Amino acid sequence: MREVLEALTATRGVLVAALLSEDGFVVEEARKEGAPEPGLLSARAVTVLGTAKALGQTLGQQALEEVMVEYPEGALLLAPLPGYHLLLFLEGVRSLGRARLALKRALPQLWEALA
Structure with a gap:
């Protein structure tokens, strides 16, 4: 798992990659120096996913694939996984395309590691 998260943070613009438990605890993380501490983001990020x-469900949608929240100082990309959540913190929305592509490529490895 750690290798997959490190590969995600190697993506230009990705500052943090963290696997979170469903209740918001950091299970594993990788982050660049000076990046926000995932533990400070995790519980509230899980709340965002629950709200999304x-x-x-209110809109009749079957499943959530990912959530993106943009801030002036960066962007947060959240994706549900079986029994977990993935959190990516990005330098900004300019990095979103690269981060989403890296995430799509990493998903099979993430699923395998969680099986």
Whole structure:
């Protein structure tokens, strides 16, 4: 798992990659020097995912694939995994395309590591 997270943080613009438990605890993390501590983001990030899932259910959507939240200082990309959540913190929205592509490529490895 650690190798997959490190590969994600090797993507230009990705500052943090963290695997979170469903209740918001950091299970594993990789981050660049000076990046925010994943533990400071994790519990609230899980709340964001829960809210997004509930909104999707209200709209009749079957499943949530990912959530992106943009801030002036960076962007947060969240993706649900079986029994876990993945958190990526990006330098900004300019990095979103690269981060999403890296995430799509990493998903099979993530699923395998969690099986």
